Amino acid sequence: MKAVLVALPERDAFALTLFVGKVLEGWQCGVADLAHPVPAGDLYVVDMDAWLARHGRAQAGAELATLVGERPAVLVGNVPADVAAHGAPWVVLPRPYGAQSMRGALEEAWTARARPTAAPADVAPAPAEVFFSTSAFGFSTAEPMRVAQATPPPTLGEGALSIEAFRACVDSSPNEACRHFLCQLGDRLAQPGAFEMGVTLINGIIFNPAQAWVASNTPLSVMRMVCRSRALGEHVRITALAPTVDARARAEQRGMTVHPLDDMLFALAQMGECRLPH
Secondary structure: OEEEEEOOEHHHHHHHHHHHHHHOOOOEEEEEOOOOOOOOOOEEEEEHHHHHHHHHHHHHHHHHHHHHOOOOEEEEOOOOHHHHOOOOOEEEEOOOOOHHHHHHHHHHHHHHHHOOOOOOOOOOOOOOOOOOOHHHHOOOOOOOOEOOOOOOOOOOOOOOOOHHHHHHHHHHOOOHHHHHHHHHHHHHHOOOOOEEEEOOOOOEEEEEHHHOEEEEOOOHHHHHHHHHOHHHHOOOEEEEOOOOOOHHHHHHHOOOEEEEHHHHHHHHHHHOOOOOOO
């Protein structure tokens, strides 16, 4: 199943992508801004502050109904009753919200999709609770940012790049943040020894260049967010693994899946829109 995150601030989308992958088995996230067509999904999470600013209150409900159709949606933010009344099953989740509130809203929207629902009333402010924020992943969401993902992220197995070819092409990325991030990775790949790229406290990628494999528990959609954002990329930590550490055993302990290194490098270069060798 696929949840599409529409117009959420960059760091919220990053955190929610990881959150959905952890708490809703079998679900994946797609991310879309309002400057590009929104991809199809089974469930939508829409930042209504951004949606209302884009479409205006008079048209917001009808535009959202056109996008979502009869599929379930979680509407985040302050949602006027006349807007929310355009569709069902729509669940309104006011800010601030906690992780359990988000999980409950997702599950309520999904389970309500098969039964009729009454038009929602104006929503009162949510009770105080621990905010759902990316602070749990190592940073805060104080600075709202927007993420643009007009195309779906690459998938592993679409191609392969050697370390040398990867390092040669990363400077061609049109995105400055991508160039910085991928160049740093390329420089580390040129050094001896296995290492771990920590994306959050629980997500990361282990690279073993000598044995030509990587292991990851991080969705490529999340890696693309990190690759394309200097703010997110700055929180990535690269740590060398001591020669005494069994990198494969560490990967298994962390629930990582092993892939060919060349496949991962090709996918990362695609994320950066690098000019790939023919």
